[in-house]
Amino acid sequence: MNGVVVKSTGSWYHVRTKSGKLHKCRIRGKFRMEGIKSTNPVSVGDVVDFDLEPNKETGVIIKIHERSNYIVRKSVNLSKRTHIIASNIDMAFLLVTIDNPPTTTSFIDRFLVSAQAYHIPVTILFNKVDSYGEESKELKDELEEIYTSIGYECIEISAIKGVKIDKVKQLMKGKVTLFSGHSGVGKSTLVNAIEPSLNLKTLELSEQHNQGQHTTTFAEMHSLSFGGYIIDTPGIKGFGIVDFEEDDISGYFPEFFKLKGECKYHNCKHLDEPKCAIKEGLEDDRIAASRYFSYVQIMQGEEEHFRQDIYTPKK
Template identity: 35%
Template sequence: MHTGTVIRSTGTWIDVSVKGKVIPSRIRGRMRLDHENSTQPIAVGDRVGLVIQNDKTGLITQVHRRYNCLQRRAAGRKVRKRQVLVANVDFIWIVQATQQPALNWRLVDRLLVACETQDIPGGVVINKMDLAAPDLSVSIRELDEYYRQLGYPVVLTSVAEKLNLKTLSHLFSDKVNVLLGPSGVGKSSLLNAIDPEINIPTKSISNKTSKGRHTTAHTELHSLITGGSVMDTPGIREFGLLDIKPWELAHHFPEFRPHLTRCRFPACTHDHEPDCAVKRAHMKERISDERYESYLNILYTLRLGDADIGR
């Protein structure tokens, strides 16, 4: 029996790295049944036990207990299931672009909540700074300051102008990182620029819709020559949060926490309730309009329960 790390999963084949060698593997049939409430029993980053067979392929017989994982509500007809996107990670970078596609702070906040619920440190990368109009640059720098104070590092990058790529590779260097964000923001381009040996295919986004064309189809774990490793994930359009009760949500907004004990009702959702300390803090501009709106937006989708698709 060998132990390895899942570096890529394409559905039928799961590539496992065992002491630096990649073993194309399959999973034992029964393991699929043991994981009925998730769409896939295995995620990139999982540590697995496998037997190497005569034809040099692997048979995965066990998945080791996960240190942590990032999961969302599965999309489409499988909404009642959960999808584990990545497992055993140290840091999640939420990647956005200044445009093409347009910057979406709602999604950033939603993904930061997902990081908070799993206790995974998170940060934000705003790429394509070369395309930012001057007024957008100003508002990005203001938000940059706000998020930093919450404990989320923000890195403003441009692959085209090689802006802050060294900073990013330095931040990546001592951990297992994840790049998460919509299609077309430049996740693969950033990795290619940091480590040319990686060479992930990228495509230009279609001008008509400004929506990405989903060039990365599967999550893959890459080791960087500059140190550390990064999981490049396919672009996400929606992220349905799991396992959060409406009254718990505020605990996942760091700047709300100091106020939570001062609301009149212990289960206050900081929405319609009277005598709410969070609403007072928002009035006094200790909580920004944007973050409070993100909070309400997520709160309303949580109340939808299974109908929440996470936009």
């Protein structure tokens, strides 16, 4: 039999067939022995073949079809392993909040780089705009200017107040859409605003740590009444980049890609080389400081962290 994985709980995979029937499936042991570096050899969005067990209700996955794309990050607990968030995605929405909790530019850029590498279009959703004070609005405006100029669509929304939810729904119609972002940015609230019948669980932000609590434990794909599917993912604290060659990384920054042909050396890494078009672009504000900082972090293999001095509104 054949179907799409719509939920992964680590041990069991819920597979939906074309007829709409759901089967809980396990994976064959050999998948764990074939050199797969991922902590989850099967991910939500995968098209799989499976055999039904004697009870005719549960099954065993025997084949994973080739993926058109996927979003992957470094495993949280196993640094040399990867974690595939979801596969076969038509587009992704990255939810960003300025505070309550803050989304770092480092996190945004790492997600965009990973999506760019696997040809997944991304729209940035600035959520909770109804609660922004003057300083937060200035920060949002600066970030929106940076990412819009690069070519990313940015939409200001409020999941609670229903601001521009119809616009988001129109973009999702007929597509497989991934929702991602830090814990507490309002993914589950937004999904409920888009498709109220799903009634996903939501939790308040932790005041003590100003961080969101995990309301989604495992990635899950939901059908949409207006056509298409949504993949809701667990909140992500960090986004570790994996499996990228150094020479390719600058190509995943669209504004770098436009300029790097002007560098003096064809193999310029844009770090310490003379007459580097990227560094010249940084000096004359064609390249945002936060974007260059993210690039250097990734090139040097540093873990994601936050620079307040480049994440403040221009005066």
